[in-house]
Amino acid sequence: MKPVQQSSVAVIGVGTMGSQLLHRLAADGIAVTGFEQFDIGHQRGAAGGETRIFRVAYKEGGDYVPLLREARTAWQELSARAGVPLLEPCGAMTIGSAEDPDVRTVADVTERWGLDVERLDHREAARRFPQHRLFPDDVVLLDRQGGLLHPQRAIVETTLLAEKAGARLHTGAIVEDVTDDGNGVAVHFRRGEEVQVEKFDQAVVCTGPWITRSVPVLARDIEIRRAVLCWFETAENWGPERFPVGIRRSGGENTFSFFPDVGGGVKINLHVPKSIVDDPDVLDPVVAPDYVARVSAAVSRCLPGLPSRPAEVRTFMEGYTADNHGVIGRDPDRPNVLVMGGFSGHGFKLAPVFARAAAELLRTGRTDVPIDHLSLSRLR
Numbered sequence: 001m002k003p004v005q006q007s008s009v010a011v012i013g014v015g016t017m018g019s020q021l022l023h024r025l026a027a028d029g030i031a032v033t034g035f036e037q038f039d040i041g042h043q044r045g046a047a048g049g050e051t052r053i054f055r056v057a058y059k060e061g062g063d064y065v066p067l068l069r070e071a072r073t074a075w076q077e078l079s080a081r082a083g084v085p086l087l088e089p090c091g092a093m094t095i096g097s098a099e100d101p102d103v104r105t106v107a108d109v110t111e112r113w114g115l116d117v118e119r120l121d122h123r124e125a126a127r128r129f130p131q132h133r134l135f136p137d138d139v140v141l142l143d144r145q146g147g148l149l150h151p152q153r154a155i156v157e158t159t160l161l162a163e164k165a166g167a168r169l170h171t172g173a174i175v176e177d178v179t180d181d182g183n184g185v186a187v188h189f190r191r192g193e194e195v196q197v198e199k200f201d202q203a204v205v206c207t208g209p210w211i212t213r214s215v216p217v218l219a220r221d222i223e224i225r226r227a228v229l230c231w232f233e234t235a236e237n238w239g240p241e242r243f244p245v246g247i248r249r250s251g252g253e254n255t256f257s258f259f260p261d262v263g264g265g266v267k268i269n270l271h272v273p274k275s276i277v278d279d280p281d282v283l284d285p286v287v288a289p290d291y292v293a294r295v296s297a298a299v300s301r302c303l304p305g306l307p308s309r310p311a312e313v314r315t316f317m318e319g320y321t322a323d324n325h326g327v328i329g330r331d332p333d334r335p336n337v338l339v340m341g342g343f344s345g346h347g348f349k350l351a352p353v354f355a356r357a358a359a360e361l362l363r364t365g366r367t368d369v370p371i372d373h374l375s376l377s378r379l380r
Helices: 016-027 062-082 101-113 122-128 151-164 208-214 289-302 348-364
Strands: 008-012 031-036 052-054 092-097 117-120 138-143 147-149 168-171 174-180 185-191 194-200 202-205 223-232 245-249 255-259 266-270 312-320 327-331 334-341
Touching: 008 016, 008 174, 008 185, 008 194, 016 031, 016 151, 016 348, 031 151, 052 062, 052 245, 052 348, 062 101, 062 151, 062 348, 092 101, 101 138, 101 245, 117 122, 122 138, 151 168, 174 334, 185 202, 185 334, 202 348, 208 312, 208 334, 223 289, 255 289, 266 289, 327 348, 334 348
Parallel strands: 008 031, 008 202, 031 168, 092 245, 202 334
Antiparallel strands: 052 147, 092 138, 117 138, 174 185, 185 194, 223 266, 223 312, 245 255, 255 266, 327 334
């Protein structure tokens, strides 16, 4: 593939990554067209579940800190352009044993990078955040740069900004194939019974849970997993201004992420092994009662002010790699096709930065974003 400064680009999948890339390319004056099989902002893909955590003190490691700082600025700028908050800066908590690997990593990253993270003693934590029951060996870390992302809103608003900047958009368009003749690509897509073909210089495939279907070479490298989310009804004192988003690592199954009430209750995601999704078109919505009981037990132990049972339980799915890092790279069988996928549950917060990296790769074949750890070649 010979990158060119100005080219036409197809973006297959206008979700987490696709919406950001569509906007980035359109704002840069690139002729770009998005293809989405559902409506914009649907909840069937990896952006489902109402809210996402944003952290700079990152349990996945300090190498992400520069990317997260850039992403935070990008989310703030997008919020300003959209006129609605996409990132809500309510802070992000880490609670758990100082010996837990994730808690230790957050503390180490904080020290290494000099991050704006406050360590609270139990008395101060209880005064400011009484919703949490702390265990004797728990430490409490508050990342003041953290916050809450609104994924559906972000995808819809960013796509609108992309269209205002000149992007074209096909919704309800099922892409059946992307062929590469060495000089460009042809996107074969279906709307109803009609099959159409549009040609571009390059294409980006970022279809979330459908990535292994879109890019068969990744079938052995990316596993689609089902997550189960539970919402607990609340009264007052559980909104973002009083109950920051965060993660809990207090031993056993007291291991989960928690999200403030933004209208549907407090969301809890229990961090236990996820089941495999064989077909992303057939996501099983049925959740076993014993699983709900496990979530409820963890909530009763750690957040005793919440009800004993969730008011709502929903499922969604994401793509995971073996090392829990995403993939950004050229399809080895289609050199004019760039692949983005498998972000393993922590790609949304970094989507604006990954979109910048992808846009640079499309234009020049290089990027100054440090994404070597996301190379497709590492999986071979």
